[in-house]
Structure formats: C-alpha cells, structure tokens
Amino acid sequence: MKQSTTQNTLAWIQYWQKQGQSWRTEPEIDPERQAFLSMQCMTTPDIERGRYPFRDIKLGRADIEWLLATHEKGLGPVDWRDEQQRQRSGLDLRGADLRLNDLRGLPLARTIGGLPWSEWLPASVEQRDMARAHFEEAQLDNVHLEGAALNGAFLTKADLTEAQMERAEMGGVHLQSAILSRAQLQEADLIGAHMDRASFSYAHLEGAYLNGSHMRGCDLSYAYLIGVDLSYTHMEEAVLCHVHAEEANLGGCYLQCADLYQAMLTGSDLGGAHLEGANLSKAYLEMAYLSGRYTGAFLEGADLSGAHLAGANLHMAHLEGAHLYKAHLELADLRAAHFEGADLSYASLDGANMDLTHFGEITMDTDDLTRIRQWIKDFPEQLPHAILHGTILA
16 A cells, blocks of 8 residues: 555555454554564563563554564464464563553454563563563553463553453553453453552453452452452452452452442352451342451441341351341351441341350450551440341341
8 A cells, every 4th residue: 555645544444454454543654664673573582681572662553553464474463262373472562662552452362561470480570570561551442462471561541441351361460540341351360460449340350360469449340250269359448339259259358448239249258358347238148258267257347238148157257336237147157256336227137046146245455446447437446235126036
C-alpha cells in the first residue's frame, strides 16, 4: 500500500482486513523503523545482564502490529484457540516501554513481558527488575494475553476490560488501580500480585491462584472466584458484593471492613480470616468453615444480618458486637463461639451446637481492642449480654 494513504485511517483498516489482519489499525511503519526493529529482534536474551530485544525502547502500536505480523518469519501471532500453537513463544517485550499505548484488541497471546516462573525463581531482584515490561496506563481492553509471562510486569492503571488472560503468569504483577472488568483470568497465576484498588467486577477467575496477593480496596462485585485459592490475601475494604466464591479458600484472608453483601460463599474456607467490621448481610455461608486450630474467624462488629449460616462451622469464632438480626444459624457449630454484645434478635439457632458458647457480658482484652479499633474506631471496651429477643434457640 502506498505511503500517501497513511493519513487515511479507515483506508488502512480496510486494507489490513483484506490482508487477514483485522487486528491492525495503524499505517505500516517506514522501512527505516522496520530495519531497526528487525535488528533488535536479533538480540539474544541474556537474563544475567538484562539484555532483551526491546529493553528501554519505546514502542508504539504500529511497532507492535508490525512485530506481530512478522513474528517467527511471518508465521504471525500465536493463536490461542489452536492448542497446537500454545507451545509457541509470543513477542519478547521484556523491559520494553509501552506506557500509555493504545493496544486494544491485539493478539498478544504468549507474550513475554517478564521472566517466566522457571527463570524468575532463581533470578536475583535486579535481574527480575530488568525484565519487567512497562504497560502503565495502557489501553488493553479486549487484548489477548492468554498464556503470557508477565511476572512482575507494570500494568498500573491499565485498562484491561474484557481482556483474555487465561493461564497467564502474573506473579508479583503491578495492577494497582487497573480495570479488569469482565476479564477472563481462568487459571491465571496471580500469586503475590499487587492489585490494590483494581476493578475485577464480573471478571472470571475460576481456578486462578491469588494467595498472598494484595487487593485492598478492590472491586470484585459479581466476580467469579469459585474454588479459588485466596488464602492470606489482603482484601481490606474491598467490594465483594454478589461475588461467586463458593468453596473458595479464604483461610487467613484479610477482609476487614470489606463489603460482602449477598456474597456467595457456600462451603468456603474462612478459617482464621479477619472480617472485623465487614458487611456480610444476606451473605450465603452455608457449610462454610469459620473456625481454626487455635481460634476461629474474627468477625467482631461485622454485619451478618439475614446471613445464611446453616451448617457453618463457627467453633471458637469471634462475633463480639456483631449484628446477626434474622441470621440463619440452623445446625451450625457454635461451640465456644463468642457472641458477647452481639445482636441475635430473631435469629434462628435451631439445632445448633452451643456447647460453651459465650452470650454474656465481657471486658475486651486490650490487644483485641487495639486490633478491632483499627477498623471500628468506636468499638466499646465493655460489651453487654447478647441480645436474644425473639431468637430461636431450640
């Protein structure tokens, strides 16, 4: 196509569609730029020295489109839909500068934007840093990043709406304030990822690994986390209303002041989880595990009004000052659970095991009070007897 048409965006789009490259939208880069990129592609990666084809080089969308089209001697981008292609390597963008780029809809499956786990684990901190690609504030909605190696990459404030990221390696990735609404992240590895204030509303994370990640203030409303490992994840003040997290592992999770309104947590493991001041009203926690080896989950001051806890294990759980108005606790294990100062008005404890359950008044331990007041500033030191007005205790 002649260079005189480069200003006609629509013409270029139509041209690329005829070439079977409908993901291309930019004019062809000039021969000089092509030669430069070709030369860089010949760079042999060296993890020890941090040498990569495009490290510290600013790349635009037109560059990426050309690199994809010419990838592996013209074989083109990895098509994740073809299982035989899933062993191919995508573009090596380790250390590249892609900040603020419009990369929407690009086929970047199997892209290397950080060290894969096999190389990440033995690498030094400096070597890991040199390999991190920079996608800060990039537009990546509808992008294909299936199977990509993005461990430690920077995607802060990036827009990944409806991105396809199944089986991507993103351990330690930086996704603070990123948008991942309706993204497909099934079986993705996000261990230790930094995702504070990111939005995952309606995202699919089934089978993903999120243990030890940082998700404080995240929006996970309506997200799908069924069976996901979220153990010891930091989700303080996160929004998880209507989340689907049935049979998920939330053991030791930090969910203080989180919003779990009508969350689906049936059969989930919340052993030892911190839920001080959390909103669990009308949440579904049937058969959930909220106990622990030495102490149960911490639910002081939490709102569990109308929550469904039938058959749940709350052995030794701390519910001092909690709101359990009209909660369903039928057949629940409440042995040695603490309900001092809790409101159990019209709650149903029919058939529950209440051996050594605490309903009396209490003076809170100083250390416990300090812990709770980090989240509930006016939590009282002296708690009265639990309110059992209209409570079914049969």
